[in-house]
Amino acid sequence: MNSGELLERSLAYAWGSVAEVGDGPLERRTPCAAWDLEHLLGHLDDSLDALYEGLTGGRIGLLPHTDRACGFRTRAGAVLGAWSAGPPGRVLVGERPLDVRVMAVVGAVEIAVHGWDVAQACGRPRPIPVALAAELLPLARCLVAEEDRGVRFAAPVAVPDRARPDARLLAFLGRRDSFPG
Template identity: 70%
Template sequence: MNSGELLERSLAYALGSVALVPREGLGRATPCARWDLGDLLAHLDDALDALHEGLTGGRIGLFPGPAGRTDPVCDFRRRACALLGAWVALPGEERSVSVGDRPLDVRVMAATGAVEIAVHGWDVAQACGRPRPIPSALAAELLPVARCVVGDEDRGVRFAEPVGVLPRAGASDRLVAFLGRDSFSGRGWSAFRE
């Protein structure tokens, strides 16, 4: 698995979802219980900013920078381009990033960021009333990453309990269900934290 490629494909998918955001729709409900669509886009922007900070400075602060956003859709697009540029400019993938006082391999950071970006891209599309499954190949590659980085201690805090899926469920449905989302009924929205 190439972490940079996962990151690029997740960003492409999320950009397609963000393109669906109506100009006056930032107050819409999302699968993330505490956030409306504007809050979700701000969270995505913060995530991209943190990934960019890790790639360009080798360190991610524990708290987001000050708000000052005017157009969350435009901000997301701009940060997505900057993040991809930073990844391409990275001298090599054999590097670590400090998250607080702990080292993290840059490939793990990128793969984890890819999960967050793709799944929140799914959330954005749901909030816009235009469900878009995460592309199967991408979701199939992201699911093992999600299983590695989301533990039992995250349930009820950052993520709801996994939602059951039918045996014939596609990779997108399995990924979002693992992270507490029900792609068929919206069930689990109220319990989801991030």
């Protein structure tokens, strides 16, 4: 597994979801009960800022909050450009070093799943590609600890073992594979 490729595929999937935002209201519900679409897109902005900062040691200036979808596309392009320019081997998270490939994998899980959340909030079901979900699922299982439940993630949702990888990934992260909107 190439962490840069995984990040790129997650960004491409989320990019397609964010394209569905359009001019509709940003107060739409999301699968993340405490967030509306505007908060979710803001969280994606923050995630991309952190990735970019880790990849470059620099920072993307904040964009106006009036066009979150445009902000996502701008930041996603900057992250991909920074990755292709050759990121450092390690980044500091606080005072702790972290392998940049681990940062990319964390970003890939975060961005793909929130891309699904955005599509659901827009009323346009858009499954995470099966191959991408199959690669992200074991990584998510390594990244999400029990103490994350109730704080960053809801409790896992039961699904059959034979469920598709995208449904199992979403269920592991506390989401159902459909959202009533």
